[in-house]
Amino acid sequence: MTINELERIASQVRRDIIRMVHGCQSGHPGGSLGATDIVTALYFDQMQIDPAHFRMDGNGEDMFFLSNGHISPMFYSILARRGYFPVKELATFRRLGTRLQGHPTTAEGLPGVRIASGSLGQGLSVAVGAAQAKKLNGDQHIVYVLMGDGEQEEGQIWEAAMYAPAKGVDNLIAIIDYNKKQIDGPTDDVLSLGDLRAKYEAFGWYVLEVSGNDMHALVNILKLAHENTHQGRPQLILAHTEMGMGVDFMMGTHKWHGTAPNDEQAANALSQLEETLGDY
């Protein structure tokens, strides 16, 4: 897929995010907008998957886990646009009886979701387990996991970060959505993450960095990371992103972490995002 095509998909995903969060007047637009390019590149370019025949076990295909489950609008939009379930179902986000729960779950049987997430810090461990399962099965496919940066404050992350290199889990590519913001403010103010790159490197990871809202750079780094798999070490991509990317008044602040836009704000946001694939 060309960079232009991927960018057009990302634009539609961003429209979906705004419309979903506005529609139910709740949810997390900021992080969703910021991470859109990363997950678009994964699902529409990098990953070998079979959306029409979703298998919970993920055998014989690449797998993706969303650890920071609160950016579910982005995840749901991409799953729908990729063909896991009907796009029109996005309209049910966070409404009673929906498969699109506030945070992703397997309990409602939504194709594309393999485990619940929302309580932070668990996704990296789940991905390590899934990656080890692939090794036991002789499956050469890759396991991807996206984490938030604020989530790096959870102790469990570092249990998994210690385990994966020690045990040679080299079919795993973890990505941090490094927007440097969390609910209460900048991560540097809430609890500084320090030098994340140095920390992961000290734990034994091979670390790559990329501008996480540059589609061309993302596609290239994901290809590189894929080439690096099965060489003894897990990999981490530090993806430098902008929370609220694509909507001017949602950028440069942490205020839109978990706040829905009102009618006027939604209209303003949508005016900045081209409708490329048709709204749901």
Add this chain to the structure above:
Amino acid sequence: MDFTIQNQKDTRSGFGEGLLEAGRRNPKVVAFCADLTGSLKMGDFAKEFPSRFFQTGIAEANMVNMAAGMALSGFVPFTGTFAAFATGRVYDQIRQSVAYSNKNVKIAASHAGVTLGEDGATHQILEDIGLMKMLPNMTVIVPCDFNQTKNATIAVAEYDGPVYLRFGRPKVPNFTQVDEKFIIGKAQMLQEGTDVTIFACGHLVWKAVQALPILKEMGINAELINIHTIKPLDVEAVLKSVGKTRCVVTAEEHQRNGGLGDSIAQVLALNMPCPMEMVAVNDVFGQSGTPDELLKAYHLDTPDIVEAVKKVVARKQ
């Protein structure tokens, strides 16, 4: 029921043998352990199936979530650590990634209750049954001796869904049948009687067995049922028995809050209110001591069951 003691064995060794057997029967059975391989008796499995055994180090949260990640690919992972660390320490991980996500993870928990002994209250969890039974999708199993723990482990490996399997440290009388098929959710009738029903689980089952002849001498014909599956509870068996005896004693190595007695009381309150006494720890923490000393100190011994029976039978009249 034949109450002949075959030997003295720890239930954790029953788990170890059961895990090995389950691993031989099904190549999808894998095991994780957080630096307690010897204590959990998982060494034989690790030796026979090194590629299917994962030493996680002292990192229980990571262990639980890795097991969930492996389960979704069709494996049957057991996680092994002490009951205190298998439940309370990782409750959120179990809740979100195992129970809510309905993953086929088997949480094997050893050294439960005061019979852990000298290590004291930090390790003697008495709240784990309650923590686990509150979770939707979770099955909670507390076998009573070595043979039953082995057979339960094999049954748990064949069952599809999250399971909490609780067992202990000390050597206790091994009296159930060697190859008795363990049926999850099916109460085990140990002695039929008419005057009172004793529902027991885990180590307290043998303590209740020992109460039977004492009660008989007093002219009390007690029924004894082993509730090895706390959840799902065999409600039919409970009501059938209590419909006959009309009074109940429960016995468990756990807090009164959240334990077996609490589950039985709920069924009876809703269906068949009747006098009931509970042999359990009542809202206190444990302490250091030998297992036998602690069972006495916390009123979890045979004389305590006898006293509870006398009391409840008197209340009935």
